[in-house]
Amino acid sequence: MNDQPSPEKILHTGMAFWASKTLLSAVEMGVFTELGHGPETFEALNGRLGLHPRSARDFLDALVALGFLVRTDATYANAPETDLFLDKGKPSYVGGILEMANHRLFGHWFHLTEALRTGLPQNEAKGTGEGVFESLYADPARLREFLSAMTGVSRGANMAIARAFPWAQYRTFADVGTAQGDLAVQIARAHPHLRGTGFDLPEVAPIFEEYAAGAGVAERLTFQPGDFFKQDLPKADVILMGHILHDWDLPTKKMLIQKAYAAVPAGGAFIAYDTIIDDARTQNAFGLLMSLNMLIETPGGFDYTGGECAAWMKEAGFSSVRVEHLVGPDSMVVAVK
Numbered sequence: 001m002n003d004q005p006s007p008e009k010i011l012h013t014g015m016a017f018w019a020s021k022t023l024l025s026a027v028e029m030g031v032f033t034e035l036g037h038g039p040e041t042f043e044a045l046n047g048r049l050g051l052h053p054r055s056a057r058d059f060l061d062a063l064v065a066l067g068f069l070v071r072t073d074a075t076y077a078n079a080p081e082t083d084l085f086l087d088k089g090k091p092s093y094v095g096g097i098l099e100m101a102n103h104r105l106f107g108h109w110f111h112l113t114e115a116l117r118t119g120l121p122q123n124e125a126k127g128t129g130e131g132v133f134e135s136l137y138a139d140p141a142r143l144r145e146f147l148s149a150m151t152g153v154s155r156g157a158n159m160a161i162a163r164a165f166p167w168a169q170y171r172t173f174a175d176v177g178t179a180q181g182d183l184a185v186q187i188a189r190a191h192p193h194l195r196g197t198g199f200d201l202p203e204v205a206p207i208f209e210e211y212a213a214g215a216g217v218a219e220r221l222t223f224q225p226g227d228f229f230k231q232d233l234p235k236a237d238v239i240l241m242g243h244i245l246h247d248w249d250l251p252t253k254k255m256l257i258q259k260a261y262a263a264v265p266a267g268g269a270f271i272a273y274d275t276i277i278d279d280a281r282t283q284n285a286f287g288l289l290m291s292l293n294m295l296i297e298t299p300g301g302f303d304y305t306g307g308e309c310a311a312w313m314k315e316a317g318f319s320s321v322r323v324e325h326l327v328g329p330d331s332m333v334v335a336v337k
């Protein structure tokens with residue numbers, strides 16, 4: 001009978017790490033980049049990837065069964081999604097987040113139970129007393145990987161913000177905690193009348209500048225090095241913070257909102273976007289899991305509901321606040337001064 005409980009979802013979720021790690025290893029080994037040049041026979045692909053004979057067929061056919069590759073006779077090809085989003089040769093590549101998941105998060109999440117019991121981070125900063133950004137930024141390769149991971153996770157929402165917000169009313173914007181600068185780039189590309197600032201820690205400068213130049217919008221985007229704990233935010237008609245508020249504890253969230261309020265003129269706007277949790281906290285599983293990821297990654301960060309964020313923004317002085325869905329689990333909270 002179909003109203004009987006089934007263990008299917010329990011087993012599917014409990015064993016989801018098998019599928020997850022198979023996809024992450026495929027990204028690590030460059031399977032989709034290799035097939036981005038065109039379909040290949042089993043022998044040619046296997047030779048390039050250096051798979052062991054025991055694993056080769058099962059690995060590639062598991063990727064077929066999961067929907068990431070397509071096999072016709074003995075020829076393998078990318079599925080449309082992996083071809084567009086996981087071929088490193090294409091500008092639409094979003095695999096940076098999966099590279100970081102593979103190198104860092106997969107191992108750190110092994111210690112989730114400890115984090116749940118202690119409330120303490122389980123990443124490189126574990127036991128050091130340092131914040132995640134100090135430990136990440138001490139190693140240039142890890143810094144670059146982290147910043148490009150941010151682009152991967154944020155691209156869809158960045159394009160939605162560039163499309164959905166009434167940019168025609170404004171002339172300047174500043175993206176605070178800009179990372180590689182994808183949000184600033186998407187907005188600048190879509191709206192030639194705008195000039196933007198990317199604000200982030202000084203180590204980020206060359207990576208932002210290289211990315212903005214590659215996107216052809218460097219003449220309208222400026223990087224401003226700074227630390228939002230020590231400095232005011234750059235003045236602009238619109239201040240944006242993507243995946244910033246969730247990194248920090250409540251007093252820091254409120255301090256950042258207050259600094260955003262001070263940085264915009266009357267009529268100016270502040271846009272905060274994150275994997276905003278639904279007000280009832282029952283639907284946006286990705287947002288709730290993201291909040292657990294903040295438990296693993298930061299000393300005090302957590303994700304929040306639209307209602308909570310709207311209340312903090314009103315408390316800071318903003319006169320009107322609205323929550324708008326972007327894509328997937330991401331929403332933005334728009335506050336107008």
Ligand SMILES: C[S@@+](CC[C@H](N)C(=O)[O-])C[C@H]1O[C@@H](n2cnc3c(N)ncnc32)[C@H](O)[C@@H]1O
Binds near residue numbers: 151153244
């Ligand atoms: C989670 S990332 C978000 C990146 C990007 N906005 C996005 O949504 O993809 C957080 C960003 O905040 C920056 N950041 C951390 N601490 C900062 C500080 N004290 N001052 C300025 N930026 C900081 C980091 O360098 C990083 O780029």
